[in-house]
Amino acid sequence: MRVEKEINDLVTACAQCFYCRVCPAFQTIKWESVSPRGRVYTIKGLIRRKIELEPQLVEDFYKCTTCGACEEQCQTTLPLVDIWEHVRAEFVKEKVAPLPAHKKIRELAEKSGNPYGEPQEKKIEWIKGYKYNESGELLYFAGCTASFRAVELAKNTVELFNKAGVEFTFAGKDEYCCGSPFLRTGQRDIAYEFFKKNYNEWKKRGVKTIVSSCAGCYRTILIDYPKIAKELGLDWDFKVMHTSQLVNKLIKEGKLTPKKFEAKVTYHDPCHLGRHTKVYEEPREVIKAIGAELIEMDRNRGESFCCGSGGGVKSQFKDLAGAIGKNRIQEAKETGAEYLISCCPFCKYHLKQMAEESGVNIKVADLVEIVNNLVGSSDIKAEDIKCG
Amino acid sequence: MGDIPKSDWKVQRYLYTRDISSAPLITLLLKYVDEIYQPRNEEEVMEILKMAKQEGATVIPRGAGTSGYGGVLPVKDIALFRFSSRKTIMIDTTRMDSFEINEDEQIVECSPGAVWWDIEKKLNKKGLTLRIYPTSAPSSTVAGWIAQNGTGVGSLKYGGIAENVTKIRVADFNGVKEVEGKDLKYYVGMCGTTGIITKAWVKVKEVEDMHYYAFHLPPHKAGKLVYEGEHYAALYLDEGYVKLKNQSFGTNLPEKDTLMIATTEKMSEGDEELGEEIWETRFYPMRVRKLGPGLVAAENVLPVDSIPAYLNALHRMVKQPNGSEIWYVKGKKGAVLTFIPSDERKFLNYALTWRQSLRALRTAKKMRGVPYSLGLYLSCESKLLLKQDYEEIREFKKKIDPEDLLNPGKVFPKGVFPLIIGIGQKVVIL
Structure with missing residues (x-):
């Protein structure tokens, strides 16, 4: 497989230290071929013709939610998500993908x-x-x-x-x-x-x-x-x-004055909002502003554990997405919170499903839904949100 | 083999035939493992060993594969001077990663694949902390570090890993046994050549308030200051390493020889901000690899009074940009880790840079130094490292593993590798 020189340089820089073991797919499947280090080895192996581009290899390469947890820990600060996406595009060019x-x-x-x-x-x-x-x-x-x-x-x-x-x-x-x-x-x-x-x-x-x-x-x-x-x-x-x-801005400017939300909540950082774009504090500031008691999960902000649904995983590998999501639900449950709040419909949709499948009694809601129900009245049915 | 997770897929075999080293040409002497097993408990480890014995297969235990001494690499039979080939099985301990904290006794009972930093995070919630841990703690495993006879953060006060485990459980072809006291020497640093570690009892301590101080000192003064107090840990970065660190981290640290002391004591001098900055990046020594991209490293343990001369010799010897960091160890020793960034794709240049690693070892030995660990690459130095215990441990190995099925070629010199490295040290003047 041919890749750009830049990708070759980057994978050569990998220290192979395995700090990227935090990967939710690896934590679930446990084999190197689905770990970020394994994927880097795989790319090197393909460039140096040590291994061949075969269907199982491509499939394992796609068992990644592109959550960026690997990148956060990377000893040599490699832009790993960009690398995964670039190589997936090469797979498509080689006609061994999409899945x-x-x-x-x-x-x-x-x-x-x-x-x-x-x-x-x-x-x-x-x-x-x-x-x-x-x-x-x-x-x-x-x-x-x-x-x-x-x-x-x-x-x-x-x-x-x-x-x-x-x-x-x-x-x-x-x-x-x-x-x-x-x-x-x-x-x-x-x-x-x-x-x-x-x-x-x-x-x-x-x-x-x-x-x-x-x-x-x-x-x-x-x-x-x-x-x-x-x-x-x-x-x-x-x-x-x-x-x-x-x-958050509207609340700070006084354009929104939500009522108090008397509940214990935990917050799930969506990977695309947190690690990818570094929006960690604004959602927490809103939670603080509505007066809820925020109990953080063990893995939060840059170390947050993915919900499991991103990067094409939910559509292609439902079991993997489910196992990762249930892991996250378990972590949320351990906080003792009544609400699991997130800021992404994809995370919410998946986590809600996983909570139901796991039989965990936690209400999964988007931050905006909660705030809207704390400001005046609403015509939208909000079955899980008690306000006031 | 029941339902023990297993893979013999070629890509997986390729991926598991690795550690963090990328030694030039060495791959010609290596083979792919034939099967990788991921046992979930001690019984499954025994099941795999029983099968290996029956089939005459060799067995390599593997933690996170984060060592650079080749201890988990499968060697071609011909390179071990065997003319009949044997199957090679890898035991990957990834699924045996549980641990239990005994708060009263301040001991953690660890499965072999438990990861140091996972343990530390759980300990911290109970007001406890590890006494020592490796600088690869975010990924490296308990049994892996024991099998390397590691020293690391905290070893200034608490010594090496052998001093920080009270007991281990080991599986071999005859069954499982618990080992403690003097008998630990048969397993610590042995890369699984004498048995597979299935459990370890690791000593921990209460969390204490720690202060971090940085000093700009030449190595002889640094060595003196480190041992003047009862400090927890001390890390020395020579000027060359600080320069590499600045380039790779994008920082602007003063480009001078720098000592960082982590201590519970209050010190009257020292830069606390810089000390903390160095402490916070202690797990990232290999970030300099991106400057190559690629890295040649040498790691030797020397008496503290030899370190200044050793560093001087390195500075004279190595012409490329390079730098060293030193973790000081109890007993007035320092583990000196030298980094030389080098593009590993430029074969000739990279191979020539690797000879610096052998030159560093030869220089260290002249100054009463020893290699940090043995693994595959440095098995020729086992007599030097194990000293008077060497013959006794070798006899023990023969007794429990007469067919040399447990990780052959590691620790105990055999085949081509010890010859190459031995000769290499003699001709590195090139």
């Missing part, structure tokens, strides 16, 4: 504009009844998961914006997938197509700031989009925010 589930998601996205294969028109349905503008400087990017699978998050977010008097625009059916599932699984070309559609739409609407309630979308727009724009020779002058940051 079946990832290929299916691409087929759905090619037809519909989103990885769930839902009609784009549905993206406009959930927002009916809420106030938003056709154009404006601030854009709410709901993301596909909140639009189709965790609609309550999208609704709570815009209801909260309305309560705080936040003027925003929303692209509706013209909001395309951010491309994250495809960038993570090596299918870069389609991500570039979605980038172009979103970019043009934002420019058309006069957008200057993009707010997303999905950690995956936020990471993609904050980190990947400027690189893609540069490659395509386009200007990149958008400011990107996660809703937790905006909500």
